[in-house]
Amino acid sequence: MSGLGVFFRRIWPQLLTLAVIVGLISVMFPGFFDISIANGRLYGSPIDILNRGAPVALLAIGMTLVIATRGIDLSVGAVMAICGAVSAWGITAGYGLGATLLMALSAGLACGLWNGLLVAVLGIQPIVATLILMVAGRGIAQLITEGAILTFNHEGLIFFGSGSILSVPTPVVIWVLTGALVTLVVRRSALGMLIEAIGVNLRASTLAGVNTRVLLIAVYMASGLCASLAGVIAAADIRGADANNAGLWLELDAILAVVIGGTSLLGGRFSLIASLVGALVIQAVNTGILLSGFPPEFNLIIKAVIILIILVLQSPAMRTLLVFFSRDPRGVAETEKETVTP
Amino acid sequence: MPESDASQPLLRARGVRKVFPGTIALDGVDFSLAAGEVHALLGENGAGKSTLIKCLTGAYRRDGGEILLDGKAIDPKGTVDAQNYGIGTVYQEVNLLANLTVAENLSLGHQPTRFGMISTRRMNAHAREVLSHYGLEIDVTRTLDSYSVAVQQVIAIARAVTLSGKVLILDEPTASLDAQEVEMLFTVIRSLRERGLGIVFISHFLDQIFRICDRLTVLRNGRLVGTETTSAIDRVDLVNMMLGRELEHEVRSHGKIHSGTGGTRLSFSGFGRRGRIEPFNLEIQAGEVVGVAGLLGSGRTETAEVLFGVAAHDSGKATDGDGTALNLASPRDAIAAGFGFCPEDRKTDGVIADLSVRENIALALQARIGWMRRISDREQKAMANDYIRKLDIRTPDAEKPVGLLSGGNQQKVMLARWLVTNPSFLILDEPTRGIDVGAHAEIIRLIEDLCTQGMSLLVISSELDELVAYSHRVIVVRDRHHVAELTGADITTDNMVRAIAAPDREAVA
Numbered sequence: 054m055s056g057l058g059v060f061f062r063r064i065w066p067q068l069l070t071l072a073v074i075v076g077l078i079s080v081m082f083p084g085f086f087d088i089s090i091a092n093g094r095l096y097g098s099p100i101d102i103l104n105r106g107a108p109v110a111l112l113a114i115g116m117t118l119v120i121a122t123r124g125i126d127l128s129v130g131a132v133m134a135i136c137g138a139v140s141a142w143g144i145t146a147g148y149g150l151g152a153t154l155l156m157a158l159s160a161g162l163a164c165g166l167w168n169g170l171l172v173a174v175l176g177i178q179p180i181v182a183t184l185i186l187m188v189a190g191r192g193i194a195q196l197i198t199e200g201a202i203l204t205f206n207h208e209g210l211i212f213f214g215s216g217s218i219l220s221v222p223t224p225v226v227i228w229v230l231t232g233a234l235v236t237l238v239v240r241r242s243a244l245g246m247l248i249e250a251i252g253v254n255l256r257a258s259t260l261a262g263v264n265t266r267v268l269l270i271a272v273y274m275a276s277g278l279c280a281s282l283a284g285v286i287a288a289a290d291i292r293g294a295d296a297n298n299a300g301l302w303l304e305l306d307a308i309l310a311v312v313i314g315g316t317s318l319l320g321g322r323f324s325l326i327a328s329l330v331g332a333l334v335i336q337a338v339n340t341g342i343l344l345s346g347f348p349p350e351f352n353l354i355i356k357a358v359i360i361l362i363i364l365v366l367q368s369p370a371m372r373t374l375l376v377f378f379s380r381d382p383r384g385v386a387e388t389e390k391e392t393v394t395p
Numbered sequence: 396m397p398e399s400d401a402s403q404p405l406l407r408a409r410g411v412r413k414v415f416p417g418t419i420a421l422d423g424v425d426f427s428l429a430a431g432e433v434h435a436l437l438g439e440n441g442a443g444k445s446t447l448i449k450c451l452t453g454a455y456r457r458d459g460g461e462i463l464l465d466g467k468a469i470d471p472k473g474t475v476d477a478q479n480y481g482i483g484t485v486y487q488e489v490n491l492l493a494n495l496t497v498a499e500n501l502s503l504g505h506q507p508t509r510f511g512m513i514s515t516r517r518m519n520a521h522a523r524e525v526l527s528h529y530g531l532e533i534d535v536t537r538t539l540d541s542y543s544v545a546v547q548q549v550i551a552i553a554r555a556v557t558l559s560g561k562v563l564i565l566d567e568p569t570a571s572l573d574a575q576e577v578e579m580l581f582t583v584i585r586s587l588r589e590r591g592l593g594i595v596f597i598s599h600f601l602d603q604i605f606r607i608c609d610r611l612t613v614l615r616n617g618r619l620v621g622t623e624t625t626s627a628i629d630r631v632d633l634v635n636m637m638l639g640r641e642l643e644h645e646v647r648s649h650g651k652i653h654s655g656t657g658g659t660r661l662s663f664s665g666f667g668r669r670g671r672i673e674p675f676n677l678e679i680q681a682g683e684v685v686g687v688a689g690l691l692g693s694g695r696t697e698t699a700e701v702l703f704g705v706a707a708h709d710s711g712k713a714t715d716g717d718g719t720a721l722n723l724a725s726p727r728d729a730i731a732a733g734f735g736f737c738p739e740d741r742k743t744d745g746v747i748a749d750l751s752v753r754e755n756i757a758l759a760l761q762a763r764i765g766w767m768r769r770i771s772d773r774e775q776k777a778m779a780n781d782y783i784r785k786l787d788i789r790t791p792d793a794e795k796p797v798g799l800l801s802g803g804n805q806q807k808v809m810l811a812r813w814l815v816t817n818p819s820f821l822i823l824d825e826p827t828r829g830i831d832v833g834a835h836a837e838i839i840r841l842i843e844d845l846c847t848q849g850m851s852l853l854v855i856s857s858e859l860d861e862l863v864a865y866s867h868r869v870i871v872v873r874d875r876h877h878v879a880e881l882t883g884a885d886i887t888t889d890n891m892v893r894a895i896a897a898p899d900r901e902a903v904a
Contacts, residue, residue, distance in 0.1 A: 242768075242769050243761045243765075243770070246750070246754055249749075249750060250747045254748065257747055260705065260726050260738060268766075
């Protein structure tokens with residue numbers, strides 16, 4: 054089978070889900086697909102989904118790699134706040150744009166290094182290790198902003214939130230490029246396979262000579278870097294760093310995007326592109342609820358119900374049911390095998 | 396306490412059979428336990444001891460055979476059910492609640508109540524009363540974890556006896572106890588024997604078996620080897636029963652040529668790690684197969700792990716043929732020095748179950764050349780197909796997840812993983828365990844082929860006749876020491892058994 058065939062067989066459930074949700078929205082809201090260009094920038098609901106989905110999409114890239122190693126990174130929302138605060142502080146303190154960005158990205162890498170050391174060197178469970186920074190991170194961000202919302206008016210920095218490149222909003226360009234770059238690096242090098250090997254069986258990978266410690270630290274640093282990009286975008290979007298609310302609960306959306314993308318929380322096989330589609334699914338749901346004009350107090354509940362439906366449809370129990378009805382002998386054999394293990 | 400056939404056994408299992416996908420864990424095993432005896436259950440890893448226990452206590456559903464208690468057929472549905480029949484089990488890891496008091500642990504689930512409330516006073520009195528029978532005068536209101544493992548073990552036994560009262564199964568109760576604590580436990584076991592309980596005792600420590608047990612039953616590869624009265628058997632016979640030797644006359648070394656000319660490939664001096672394996676000296680020639688014999692827990696796997704850097708050595712040094720010092724602080728170092736290691740437990744330490752046969756074979760080589768230079772799909776596939784053909788790995792194709800293959804084929808994938816790295820020294824820990832007879836023979840043939848090609852191998856096996864067949868030299872390990880080295884015509888199962896069983900040499904004469 055060709056590589057492309059394998060690829061589509063892997064991500065069709067995610068693509069189908071996205072298509073169904075976009076379809077539903079466009080039925081309820083006929084003007085959904087109207088796209089216009091104003092002031093050299095694309096506008097319209099689909100563009101809005103791509104644009105608003107940028108932070109979760111970026112977080113999902115790093116989160117996918119971490120989850121593939123059988124870890125989890127709860128700190129990404131807090132890291133966004135830290136990096137947003139660093140960029141706002143840098144630019145208001147008079148550093149240049151380049152230096153400011155460098156500081157923000159370094160802060161993200163440092164956060165990832167911290168998480169990675171806790172997990173890979175001290176052997177702390179990832180959920181506990183990253184919980185530390187999840188809690189402490191907002192405190193650090195508040196120290197940087199000195200408790201206030203640190204606003205700025207630097208055009209260069211604002212460009213990362215509301216600017217556009219060739220009519221495409223900058224956040225969209227950033228997450229698409231990051232996604233493409235990371236996919237390329239991971240799949241063109243042996244990183245992808247080594248990460249999957251670690252996630253399936255850490256001890257066996259170490260015994261086969263895989264440098265598991267360094268790789269584990271590297272994935273948490275990648276997650277930190279992705280979170281810092283998301284943090285800069287979020288700060289640039291509102292022209293200020295809000296230590297309390299920037300990236301709040303987004304770690305959960307990022308994990309959800311990975312789950313919708315079909316990567317197992319038990320580690321192993323992963324697909325970055327499926328996670329990105331998962332992030333778009335979440336944003337499409339958000340946008341759809343807003344457009345449909347439901348009272349905003351229903352939003353969270355509707356979102357939860359839609360996501361529940363998606364996950365039920367993707368659950369192993371549902372697959373067993375589908376297999377039962379389709380009577381695919383191969384599929385039946387595989388599901389039976391799963392229940393047999395003592 | 397020899398049992399006469401006239402007296403009905405307390406617990407009897409007849410023709411117990413248990414099948415797991417791909418393996419027969421128990422194949423028609425008989426077992427009988429008399430009231431008032433301590434009966435040892437012995438066997439190497441995978442012999443079927445724990446499967447038999449789990450069938451007796453209902454933790455597993457048996458696929459055949461019957462279990463009789465006091466002559467009546469029983470069919471326990473689970474451990475609680477077995478307890479109600481009178482069969483209690485105490486495991487190596489005490490599974491009581493460490494944060495509750497001793498008294499609460501003893502009466503958990505059966506607390507004495509007064510007006511619907513737990514009566515702490517009566518519960519504590521009951522606990523003191525129960526423990527006094529075990530010679531334990533301790534404060535029952537303190538939490539369980541304030542006492543040593545040995546005391547906890549006795550408390551667990553007391554609880555099991557109170558709830559069951561007929562049969563007590565002790566699964567490696569002495570594994571984490573020191574000599575004095577073992578003594579205390581044995582006193583308890585003896586008094587329970589006098590009270591007429593039937594006790595099943597599982598342990599790897601042969602001297603303990605000889606001290607406490609009246610009879611013993613040996614299992615090997617899921618089959619019953621035999622039941623003997625302890626006083627009528629010596630250590631050598633027992634080791635023979637556990638390791639098996641019936642093939643000795645068939646599998647004779649067929650003209651093993653000791654290359655010798657290849658010169659020294661590796662030498663280890665004073666190599667060891669505290670608490671794992673005492674320092675040993677070992678020299679390995681090019682094209683030589685060094686066998687390692689010893690019982691489970693004797694230090695044979697520990698030897699392999701120290702050599703490969705899994706548990707890095709803390710004494711001694713290693714040099715290669717030219718006398719250059721080798722750094723062996725981690726598996727990566729060992730691999731860089733040209734080592735390979737197929738571990739004993741393929742599932743947890745060996746294969747990456749969800750990855751394909753192709754990826755599993757490429758993994759070690761890829762890890763060695765680094766993540767930057769990816770071995771292309773085409774090369775990986777060629778490599779995998781090459782070894783699928785050479786080693787006759789039964790798989791529909793190279794993309795099948797390796798976890799779906801049988802044990803023997805997984806072992807071949809592990810071998811292929813190392814062979815593609817072209818190692819000069821390959822360590823195989825129990826390469827033939829748990830694989831079917833056909834694959835067994837193929838792996839032995841492969842070991843011989845590799846050594847004629849000039850590779851040096853260290854092979855650990857509990858199948859002594861197998862070691863006789865391919866080893867140029869055999870090292871015998873006992874109690875974490877390398878105790879003997881056999882070469883040439885001295886490599887016989889008799890000699891190995893004698894060296895393994897040595898402490899009891901007087902009994903042999």
